[in-house]
Amino acid sequence: xxxxxxxxxxxxxxxxQQRQATNTQADSNAAGGATVAPRMKLNAPPxxxxxxxxxxxxxxQNKAKEKEQSAENRASSLVNSLxxxxxYRKLDLNLIDDSPYQPRRFYEPAKLDKLGESMRAxxxxxxxxxxxxxxxxxxxxxxxxxxxxxxxxxTEIDARIIICTDLEAEKIALVHNEGKVGLxxxxxxxxxxxxxxxxxxxxxTEAAAMFSVNQSTVSYCLKMLTFPSEILVYLDKNPGLIRxxxxxxxxxxxxxxxxxxxxxxxxxxxxxxLADNRDEDDDExxxxxxxxxxxxxxxxxxxKRPARHLIPDRSGKALFxxxxxxxxxxxxxxxxxxxxxxxxxxxxxxxxxxxxxxNVE
Amino acid sequence: MQGRILSKTFKAQAVATLLSTSxxxxxxxxxxxxxxxxxxxxxxxxxxxxxxxxxxLAQWRSKTYAKNRAKKPxxxxxxxxxxxxxxxxxxxxxxxxxxxxxxxTLAIDLDFQSNLTLSFGYDSxxxxxxxxxxxxxxxxxxxxxxxxxxxxxxxxxQPLERVIKKPYGEHGPHLIPSDVTLDRLDxxxxxxxxxxxxxxxxxxRLIREGRAGTNPALDLSEYDVILFxxxxxxxxxxxxxxxxxxxxxxxxxLEKYSTxxxxxxxxxxxxxxxxxxxxxxxxxxxNFFDQNRARVLNQLQTIRSAYENCWLDSxxxxxxxxxxxxxxxxxxxxxxxxKPSSIGxxxxxxxxxxxxxxxxxxx
Numbered sequence: 001x002x003x004x005x006x007x008x009x010x011x012x013x014x015x016x017q018q019r020q021a022t023n024t025q026a027d028s029n030a031a032g033g034a035t036v037a038p039r040m041k042l043n044a045p046p047x048x049x050x051x052x053x054x055x056x057x058x059x060x061q062n063k064a065k066e067k068e069q070s071a072e073n074r075a076s077s078l079v080n081s082l083x084x085x086x087x088y089r090k091l092d093l094n095l096i097d098d099s100p101y102q103p104r105r106f107y108e109p110a111k112l113d114k115l116g117e118s119m120r121a122x123x124x125x126x127x128x129x130x131x132x133x134x135x136x137x138x139x140x141x142x143x144x145x146x147x148x149x150x151x152x153x154x155t156e157i158d159a160r161i162i163i164c165t166d167l168e169a170e171k172i173a174l175v176h177n178e179g180k181v182g183l184x185x186x187x188x189x190x191x192x193x194x195x196x197x198x199x200x201x202x203x204x205t206e207a208a209a210m211f212s213v214n215q216s217t218v219s220y221c222l223k224m225l226t227f228p229s230e231i232l233v234y235l236d237k238n239p240g241l242i243r244x245x246x247x248x249x250x251x252x253x254x255x256x257x258x259x260x261x262x263x264x265x266x267x268x269x270x271x272x273x274l275a276d277n278r279d280e281d282d283d284e285x286x287x288x289x290x291x292x293x294x295x296x297x298x299x300x301x302x303x304k305r306p307a308r309h310l311i312p313d314r315s316g317k318a319l320f321x322x323x324x325x326x327x328x329x330x331x332x333x334x335x336x337x338x339x340x341x342x343x344x345x346x347x348x349x350x351x352x353x354x355x356x357x358x359n360v361e
Numbered sequence: 362m363q364g365r366i367l368s369k370t371f372k373a374q375a376v377a378t379l380l381s382t383s384x385x386x387x388x389x390x391x392x393x394x395x396x397x398x399x400x401x402x403x404x405x406x407x408x409x410x411x412x413x414x415x416x417x418l419a420q421w422r423s424k425t426y427a428k429n430r431a432k433k434p435x436x437x438x439x440x441x442x443x444x445x446x447x448x449x450x451x452x453x454x455x456x457x458x459x460x461x462x463x464x465x466t467l468a469i470d471l472d473f474q475s476n477l478t479l480s481f482g483y484d485s486x487x488x489x490x491x492x493x494x495x496x497x498x499x500x501x502x503x504x505x506x507x508x509x510x511x512x513x514x515x516x517x518x519q520p521l522e523r524v525i526k527k528p529y530g531e532h533g534p535h536l537i538p539s540d541v542t543l544d545r546l547d548x549x550x551x552x553x554x555x556x557x558x559x560x561x562x563x564x565x566r567l568i569r570e571g572r573a574g575t576n577p578a579l580d581l582s583e584y585d586v587i588l589f590x591x592x593x594x595x596x597x598x599x600x601x602x603x604x605x606x607x608x609x610x611x612x613x614x615l616e617k618y619s620t621x622x623x624x625x626x627x628x629x630x631x632x633x634x635x636x637x638x639x640x641x642x643x644x645x646x647x648n649f650f651d652q653n654r655a656r657v658l659n660q661l662q663t664i665r666s667a668y669e670n671c672w673l674d675s676x677x678x679x680x681x682x683x684x685x686x687x688x689x690x691x692x693x694x695x696x697x698x699x700k701p702s703s704i705g706x707x708x709x710x711x712x713x714x715x716x717x718x719x720x721x722x723x724x
Contacts, residue, residue, distance in 0.1 A: 045642075053605050
């Protein structure tokens with residue numbers, strides 16, 4: 001078996017060049033003279049080596065760490081500004097849920113293990129932060145530590161319980177994850193929906209795993225797709241208009257006032273207007289939808305109390321008063337000396353007289 | 362799961378060819394290593410080697426004599442923008458030859474057409490019931506693929522141990538097979554990208570974290586060479602593997618026009634370089650060389666002059682030994698295993714060695 005030795009290679013190379021020389025000659029002879037074929041531009045691969053794949057990875061990790069650190073600092077200061085219900089409580093780990101407002105969270109097993117080890121050795125440096133959610137607790141800060149605690153077999157964990165609205169919880173989660181530029185909740189709703197529709201994920205649990213978010217996040221986002229169309233119209237134009245915390249508020253309103261869909265949609269329209277005109281740097285002054293809607297409903301309510309007409313006698317004393325409602329004329333005897341049957345006879349007579357005239361005309 | 366039991370056996374001479382050494386050395390290795398090799402039942406009690414024996418010997422030799430110790434680990438993508446250039450043949454043979462040289466190798470089938478998987482004897486279409494009916498060992502069924510290693514795979518990530526196949530035993534090439542659902546990984550990466558998460562670097566992250574050896578469920582630290590057999594398409598998975606690779610090996614068929622394909626690949630690498638400040642280094646390997654055909658010689662000339670820097674000196678000659686298509690009919694083994702003394706196998710071994718030297722893996 002011949003090997004591809006140096007000399008053979010050279011020989012083949014020479015052969016190639018010879019053959020090509022004769023072929024080109026033959027071709028051009030056949031074509032009746034020299035023809036110039038169109039030349040294709042050939043791209044050469046990059047000369048520079050660039051950074052290594054390892055370096056690419058390191059750079060990515062470092063950038064992510066920096067962003068995370070600064071975001072964490074800002075989230076911390078937000079958390080610390082909120083009122084405290086209980087400074088320090090040992091809570092059952094089974095009662096603690098993730099925040100549904102965490103846009104995405106992937107917890108690397110290796111890092112969780114390390115965290116677990118340090119917690120096992122030195123305990124928890126700082127209590128996690130939760131808020132009350134019915135008879136359970138919802139995490140505000142401490143998702144990693146909670147997971148690590150479960151992994152190392154703890155049943156309880158030190159927690160600070162704060163008072164925090166949905167909107168505040170959402171803001172904290174967003175700030176915490178600010179480094180990660182992503183889609184709005186409404187866009188993510190469409191994404192999750194598409195993943196489910198295409199069968200990429202079979203159910204919400206799989207979708208949650210695929211996008212590394214909590215199932216509750218998937219569920220809250222998907223719920224946004226069930227808004228009445230009058231509201232969806234605004235979201236389609238500006239997907240960032242409503243986030244899931246506010247969406248929950250709006251759903252509550254829609255439930256409470258099922259007849260007021262149009263009004264609630266109007267409120268969303270108002271929000272959209274304000275959003276369009278708002279400055280980039282404005283720290284959002286949240287337009288309070290609930291307040292606005294309730295005010296509008298209240299402003300409508302005073303039912304026109306139909307006017308009461310008084311019929312006095314010659315001395316001015318009120319004898320009768322009349323008022324109307326939709327299909328009634330109500331005559332009230334203001335003077336106790338009159339009796340109702342007598343008055344009725346008078347009224348019937350007056351009405352009969354009127355009725356005859358009506359027929360004739 | 363036990364390794365697939367290959368019924369093919371080898372005599373010392375074949376082993377010697379495979380290990381690029383002499384039969385005497387082979388016998389000496391067996392004695393020194395204490396690896397148990399069966400002897401023929403009847404007639405002269407010649408040793409008959411199983412494929413697992415051969416790889417075990419190769420690894421032992423590499424360790425004991427420090428032969429071809431890997432100087433550095435590499436990640437390589439085998440990629441051809443066009444089909445029919447011998448990509449799968451090249452990858453399967455490369456993956457089979459490198460461990461014979463003493464290099465621990467992991468081949469990853471990144472093409473949902475699963476040709477590489479097929480070439481190692483795994484039919485990804487096979488269901489567990491069909492496997493049982495045909496009396497095939499359980500591990501012949503392909504349940505998991507590369508996508509299952511990712512944490513955000515919808516049904517959850519699987520540990521490497523469960524995904525990996527070892528067609529020729531522990532010391533032979535390791536394979537991460539593919540099946541048609543691998544295509545979902547591309548869709549998931551697209552969804553990821555839509556969400557604003559950088560999915561292009563997802564494969565790089567997986568490899569680097571695996572290499573670090575900190576995750577027991579996904580430990581890639583033992584592999585000297587990781588080979589991606591990429592689909593002939595510019596999809597996200599291919600981009601991802603290129604971005605994670607130190608080298609991209611582009612086999613071309615010298616029987617066909619190839620400059621357009623290589624030019625295209627070059628532009629892909631440029632784009633990658635612009636966006637990520639890195640790209641794998643290109644090495645072109647010529648296939649189906651036939652010195653008696655003018656067209657082939659022309660192609661050689663054209664490609665060499667256009668891409669001199671990327672051209673690998675060793676090429677693979679056209680020979681009847683190479684099967685026309687990948688098939689599972691008779692467990693078409695990679696040529697280097699089925700016909701170790703053939704011209705084709707010899708060329709493949711030369712190319713493998715040349716590649717490893719060029720990549721700085723061996724001296």
